[in-house]
Amino acid sequence: xxxxxxxxxxxxxxxxxxxxxxxxxxxxxxxxxxxxxxxxxxxxxxxxxxxxxxxxxxxxxxxxxxxxxxxxxxxxxxxxxxxxxxxxxxxxxxxxxxxxxxxxxxxxxxxx
Numbered sequence: 001x002x003x004x005x006x007x008x009x010x011x012x013x014x015x016x017x018x019x020x021x022x023x024x025x026x027x028x029x030x031x032x033x034x035x036x037x038x039x040x041x042x043x044x045x046x047x048x049x050x051x052x053x054x055x056x057x058x059x060x061x062x063x064x065x066x067x068x069x070x071x072x073x074x075x076x077x078x079x080x081x082x083x084x085x086x087x088x089x090x091x092x093x094x095x096x097x098x099x100x101x102x103x104x105x106x107x108x109x110x111x112x
Contacts, residue, residue: 021067024067028058028061045105056097
C-alpha cells in the first residue's frame with residue numbers, strides 16, 4: 001500500500017474578506033511600484049512626488065494586514081462581529097487617501 005494522499009481541496013471557498021485583502025495587497029504592490037524610479041518614469045510622476053505614493057502603499061499594506069488578521073480570527077472560530085463594523089471605515093479611509101494622493105499629484109497640490 002502506498003501512503004500517497006491526493007491533494008486536499010480547500011475546505012471553504014474564498015470569502016469576501018479574503019478578496020478585499022487580496023485586492024488591497026495587489027493595490028499596495030501597484031502603488032509601491034509607482035513610487036519606484038521605473039514606475040514614476042512610466043507614469044510620468046515627478047521624483048519629488050513619489051513619497052506620497054510610498055506612504056499610500058504602506059497604508060494599503062496596513063489595511064491588508066488588518067483584514068488578514070480578521071480573516072485569521074474568523075477562521076479560528078473567534079467572534080469578529082464587533083470588529084466587522086470597522087471594515088467599511090477601513091475601506092473608506094483607503095479610498096479617500098488614494099483619491100487625495102492622486103488629486104495631489106495630478107493637480108500639483110503643495111505638499112503632495
